[in-house]
Amino acid sequence: MGATKRDLGLKTVMLTDIFYNRYPNKPVKSAWTELDRRFMFQASKLLRVMLLSKPEWTQNGQDLYEDQTRMESTFENAHERVCDELGVDSLADPYHHYNGRPERKLYSVISNEYLNQKYDLRVQPFITIGLRLSLIEQVLRIHSDFVARLNDGLDSKLEAARSLDSNMSPFSLFNNEQHVLANHKRITEHLSAAILEINERLRQAAYPLSYNNGFFQFTDDRLTSDEIHEPFWSLVADPMWSNVDLQMKEAIDRRDNADRTAAFHAVSALESVIKIISGKKGWNTGMEKGAANYVDNLGSRANGNFIEQWEADLLKKMFTDVRNPFAHGPGPDRMPSLSPQQTNWAIDTAMSWAKSLIQRM
Missing domain, CATH: 1.20.120 (Four Helix Bundle (Hemerythrin (Met), subunit A))
Structure with missing residues (x-):
């Protein structure tokens, strides 16, 4: 289950348990409908909102920068995991083309385009649905793992914040401890809300699935x-x-x-x-x-x-x-x-x- 690492000398390859490989003989649905298109659009938007929630308060824009960096890293990691398992370089065209010159797209853009690609009638519906669910699952799993690590390190972060506060001017309007707590609450609450919504969207799309602790399961x-x-x-x-x-x-x-x-x-x-x-x-x-x-x-x-x-x-x-x-x-x-x-x-x-x-x- 999850992902394990193999060191092949040149680079570390992730062996990942993706949804599409986990259920080769159990299709989610037998036909692609308007409900599927809506779900993929809603899920792609939900993932971006989850990863890039607006900070309630910030210091020099640092929280927003960290969210943007983490969002891109999460989509890149998820994209590469799925690509490795499928044996492809990219899930969608990785380049913009301006005046004949290619420019690399952000992984968040590639992922969004992949989830919202027009359905290809030449591909069986359960394959398209299973592959796109695999990417959604990986983004949720990677971010859930990040939040778990955030929870584990909260006490040490609070201790460091209190130390900073003790050395600040009593007239300072910025409180590091409150900032850490507010940021932690924001990130964890957005993840919880995203999981609740993704499960409700699965119901609305008539998918016999639910997301639990890193996995879509029937x-x-x-x-x-x-x-x-x-x-x-x-x-x-x-x-x-x-x-x-x-x-x-x-x-x-x-x-x-x-x-x-x-x-x-x-x-x-x-x-x-x-x-x-x-x-x-x-x-x-x-x-x-x-x-x-x-x-x-x-x-x-x-x-x-x-x-x-x-x-x-x-x-x-x-x-x-x-x-x-x-x-x-x-x-x-x-x-x-x-x-x-x-x-x-x-x-x-x-x-x-x-x-x-x-x-x-």
Whole structure:
């Protein structure tokens, strides 16, 4: 998942998990319509607004300059990632032509032109949609990673700002600490608003997708998505739950590609939740041999019955009946598998349990 690096000596090449490659056998739509054209226009505009939000206050125009620089870097990074995976140099004509002399376009311009290109009737609709969604996904993912790093470094930035303020004239109208906080709030709120809007635009375009923590993924049940999936992804966005996030994304990717082991990864994500909670609460004994022992830690009376006995019994059944058959070779017995409906149930149930347990922390 995400992107990894290979050093080939000459340059670093990014191996990127793009939407188009992730779902080769599951088209988003079978026809290109006016809804698709509108979505691509709206998404391209939304990305620029997200990356170039007007600062509420600035010092010598520095914030606006940093936003412009970051916007161009984000589009360049996203563009290059997608191009590398598709084996092309550019997604659209990279040059302006004035009086016969070529001039290189900004990557934000190239990306905008690509997303708004007129649909080519010679290309199957699901290919065009999948490729353009890949670029949108990468821009969102790269900026989300930047905001995560911004959050991680906020305390040190505030400390440096306070140090600057302590050395400034008491009559100065500029407060560095307030400036850092305002800038941080602006950037994080614009990202949150962009994600909410992109998911609403996906609904309006009749795409069975939602964006969660860096990835577009299929969702077939709107109510389940609203009540379970979206709260789940919001909760596991915290770095503490990074393994849960990765395992559940793996489960959904495998489900959407008809892989019979999807439920195994979903229930493994649930196991990670249980282990993390047990460890964070200080309930591990060091004698645990499997998921059931960690469930017992949560249900222990000595630990305040974090979960009730009936809940512990249901959780253990998830591991015994859903996950364990896929964790061992079947030998001469029938290869374990679940129907698509059973797989969806397993993923939704694992998400629901995880959401409930995390919210009790």
